[in-house]
Amino acid sequence: xxxxxxxxxxxxxARALRHYEQAGLISSKRASNGYRVYDESAAxxxxxxxxxxxxxxxxxxxCVFLPCLDGDVAAAPPSDKGLRVALERLxxxxxxxxxxxxxxxxxxxxxxxxxxxxxxxxx
Numbered sequence: 629x630x631x632x633x634x635x636x637x638x639x640x641x642a643r644a645l646r647h648y649e650q651a652g653l654i655s656s657k658r659a660s661n662g663y664r665v666y667d668e669s670a671a672x673x674x675x676x677x678x679x680x681x682x683x684x685x686x687x688x689x690x691c692v693f694l695p696c697l698d699g700d701v702a703a704a705p706p707s708d709k710g711l712r713v714a715l716e717r718l719x720x721x722x723x724x725x726x727x728x729x730x731x732x733x734x735x736x737x738x739x740x741x742x743x744x745x746x747x748x749x750x751x
Contacts, residue, residue, distance in 0.1 A: 629671075631656070631664045638674040645674065651687050653677055653694065669698060676701040684721055689713050 631642045638645075648654045649664075654673055656664035676697045680690045690697075692713045696704055706714060 629666050629668065630659075631666070634666050634670055634674065637671050638678065640674060640678060647687070648674065648677055651691065653687070653690060653697065672699075673697045683714075685714065685717050689717055 629637075631645055635642045635645055645654065646664075649656060654666070654670050654677075656666045656670075659665050676693075676699075677690055679701055680693060681687070693701060693706075693710055696707075696710075
């Protein structure tokens with residue numbers, strides 16, 4: 629199948645597919661006209677990549693799961709390395725959330741202090 633069809637059946641974009649290919653997560657052959665042509669199995673692989681990205685992993689993190697991208701990633705138990713990567717990513721996300729929460733709280737306090745008489749809180 630060509631890149632547009634793969635994008636359509638997987639709910640992604642051709643640009644994302646080219647990015648996945650550049651990262652070594654999927655591969656294609658070139659037709660005589662230069663178009664990328666993907667095997668039918670590429671759809672499963674792309675859906676698994678999307679699943680992992682949607683779970684909060686980065687494309688670099690997804691590379692760790694390369695050996696199992698052709699199966700049912702959601703149902704398979706993670707390898708020790710995959711579990712370690714996921715736990716590390718979770719820690720990073722938790723740190724970012726904590727930092728953003730602190731920034732929000734500081735801004736909220738500053739606004740409350742400086743606008744006490746001018747702005748009424750929403751009810």
